Amino acid sequence: MRIIGWRLLQGAGVLALLAGIAGIAVFGPDSRFVSGPHPIETEGSAIVTRPGVIAWKDVQIEVLAEVPGDKPVFVGLGNSVDVMSYVEGTERLEVISFEPPWSVETSAAQGGPALPASPTAMDWWIAGEGGLGGALLQARLPDESVSVAVLSVGDANLRGLTLSTAYGIEGIFARSIGLILLGGAVVMLVHLLLRREPGEDEQVVYVVVEEDGSEREISAEELEALGEVEIIEETEVPPGERR
Amino acid sequence: MRAATLAVATLMVLAGCALPGERDPDAPVVKHVLPDEEVDDVVREYRTVRGAAVDALDPQPLSTVETGSALAIDTGMFTIAEELEREEFAFDGAFTVEESYLPRFSRYPLWFATVVSDDATGRRQVQVFERGTASEPWLVTLTAEITEKTRLPGVGRSGDAARRVAPDDGTAMAGAPEDILASLAASLEDDEAEATWRDDPFVEQMAGALRANQQLDGVSFEQSWSTEPEVYALRTEDGGALVFGTLLRQNTFTVDGGLRVTWPENSPQRAFWPDGVVGTGSLRYAHQLVVYVPPDGSDEPPRTLGASGGVIDSSADPN
Numbered sequence: 001m002r003i004i005g006w007r008l009l010q011g012a013g014v015l016a017l018l019a020g021i022a023g024i025a026v027f028g029p030d031s032r033f034v035s036g037p038h039p040i041e042t043e044g045s046a047i048v049t050r051p052g053v054i055a056w057k058d059v060q061i062e063v064l065a066e067v068p069g070d071k072p073v074f075v076g077l078g079n080s081v082d083v084m085s086y087v088e089g090t091e092r093l094e095v096i097s098f099e100p101p102w103s104v105e106t107s108a109a110q111g112g113p114a115l116p117a118s119p120t121a122m123d124w125w126i127a128g129e130g131g132l133g134g135a136l137l138q139a140r141l142p143d144e145s146v147s148v149a150v151l152s153v154g155d156a157n158l159r160g161l162t163l164s165t166a167y168g169i170e171g172i173f174a175r176s177i178g179l180i181l182l183g184g185a186v187v188m189l190v191h192l193l194l195r196r197e198p199g200e201d202e203q204v205v206y207v208v209v210e211e212d213g214s215e216r217e218i219s220a221e222e223l224e225a226l227g228e229v230e231i232i233e234e235t236e237v238p239p240g241e242r243r
Numbered sequence: 244m245r246a247a248t249l250a251v252a253t254l255m256v257l258a259g260c261a262l263p264g265e266r267d268p269d270a271p272v273v274k275h276v277l278p279d280e281e282v283d284d285v286v287r288e289y290r291t292v293r294g295a296a297v298d299a300l301d302p303q304p305l306s307t308v309e310t311g312s313a314l315a316i317d318t319g320m321f322t323i324a325e326e327l328e329r330e331e332f333a334f335d336g337a338f339t340v341e342e343s344y345l346p347r348f349s350r351y352p353l354w355f356a357t358v359v360s361d362d363a364t365g366r367r368q369v370q371v372f373e374r375g376t377a378s379e380p381w382l383v384t385l386t387a388e389i390t391e392k393t394r395l396p397g398v399g400r401s402g403d404a405a406r407r408v409a410p411d412d413g414t415a416m417a418g419a420p421e422d423i424l425a426s427l428a429a430s431l432e433d434d435e436a437e438a439t440w441r442d443d444p445f446v447e448q449m450a451g452a453l454r455a456n457q458q459l460d461g462v463s464f465e466q467s468w469s470t471e472p473e474v475y476a477l478r479t480e481d482g483g484a485l486v487f488g489t490l491l492r493q494n495t496f497t498v499d500g501g502l503r504v505t506w507p508e509n510s511p512q513r514a515f516w517p518d519g520v521v522g523t524g525s526l527r528y529a530h531q532l533v534v535y536v537p538p539d540g541s542d543e544p545p546r547t548l549g550a551s552g553g554v555i556d557s558s559a560d561p562n
Contacts, residue, residue, distance in 0.1 A: 081349060085377035117378040
């Protein structure tokens with residue numbers, strides 16, 4: 001049973017090692033996974049993710065919205081109750097499902113051509129950024145229902161919009177290296193330990209000391225045939241070594 | 244094996260810290276109405292704007308911080324103050340938010356209630372702030388004064404949010420919040436108040452005003468009561484409810500033929516009808532109330548805990 005425990009630990013070490021390698025391969029040294037730019041076809045002034053589409057928390061996200069010319073654009077992250085109320089009366093594109101890196105389903109919703117007020121004047125954005133020709137949202141997803149909105153500002157629209165996204169986990173690169181080092185160390189240590197431990201295939205060797213002081217190896221049957229013997233010494237010899 | 248266990252635990256912690264979590268897909272889409280630390284800012288903004296409006300007796304800025312009957316009462320108050328050259332107190336100095344009741348919502352409109360005391364005067368007001376949509380500001384929809392000694396019942400909580408009661412939900416209570424207000428209005432309309440409300444301080448105060456109006460010589464007086472549809476309610480810890488709502492009162496004075504009736508210098512009637520009334524004159528009042536509704540099985544009747552009000556409209560018909 002002891003050996004099974006050590007093997008399980010070694011397996012965990014291998015898993016950690018593989019997870020670390022995967023983390024480095026996917027996220028890279030900047031701990032981000034980037035996708036885009038992806039063109040979005042819309043003539044409207046708002047794109048929002050429906051409640052529930054963003055299903056993760058504690059993920060660092062970046063959304064870069066770029067529009068041709070120097071059109072003003074805003075990207076914001078807000079509680080879905082706020083965001084959906086804000087765009088309710090506006091013609092918009094709603095993202096109804098999203099799978100990273102970039103698998104998007106959208107649905108058009110009817111409404112007026114303009115937003116009810118400038119997005120930059122709203123006080124409930126969890127994070128938001130505006131700019132001319134482009135805007136970059138950087139935020140950590142909280143543990144609440146949130147929506148991302150890409151909005152035009154003023155009389156502009158979102159024609160020609162492209163979106164790039166990035167997902168990051170804070171410190172994933174350093175943690176991946178940590179996993180590789182720790183996993184590798186565990187695998188190696190267990191391997192060395194198991195090499196030293198006698199297992200179920202333990203071999204017992206009997207050695208007889210003759211009267212002239214010479215030693216001779218005998219079998220278990222020969223030992224039994226000798227009858228009563230005086231045991232002078234018991235020695236454990238690591239596997240692979242001969243006395 | 245202790246070393247092995249420690250190593251496994253370290254691996255799990257290291258891996259777990261690095262992984263993001265998936266939200267519960269069945270978690271409801273809700274919003275906590277407002278972070279507690281932002282309540283003071285909302286109250287301060289309201290008092291600043293209202294204070295400036297009161298100082299100038301200009302109702303225009305009020306519409307950016309008040310709505311509904313709260314706005315109508317203050318606008319009426321400005322008319323009276325202007326006509327009677329009376330100075331109104333602004334409530335724009337230092338204040339203390341004694342209590343905030345902050346519910347959760349799955350959609351707009353959002354609202355919350357506070358108990359605010361004015362540090363200079365010690366006067367205490369229960370105020371309800373409402374936000375109709377995400378693009379609108381917080382507006383006061385109800386203000387009711389409570390006395391220094393009034394203690395509001397504890398409000399039930401679900402997590403860190405105050406629990407709401409739907410206006411039409413009377414489950415396990417003396418009545419639904421809107422029904423309780425309707426019963427109060429009905430008892431005020433009737434000279435013989437329902438036994439439930441007979442000893443209520445607000446009912447007694449209104450009964451006194453009714454008797455005074457009925458005693459005017461040469462004038463026949465009629466009074467009617469109704470309720471406004473906007474009702475807000477919170478679940479109290481004992482299973483009852485704290486209800487915030489508005490009653491509307493219409494006083495109609497019909498002056499006997501050939502007579503002109505004038506009112507005393509400081510009365511609201513004087514402000515709206517400086518030359519008195521010939522024929523018929525009506526004044527409409529709004530009374531904003533805080534009402535406690537006890538749970539089923541309680542010996543206590545429903546009762547008003549606070550009130551504020553004033554004239555919101557007038558009309559006169561000489562024929």
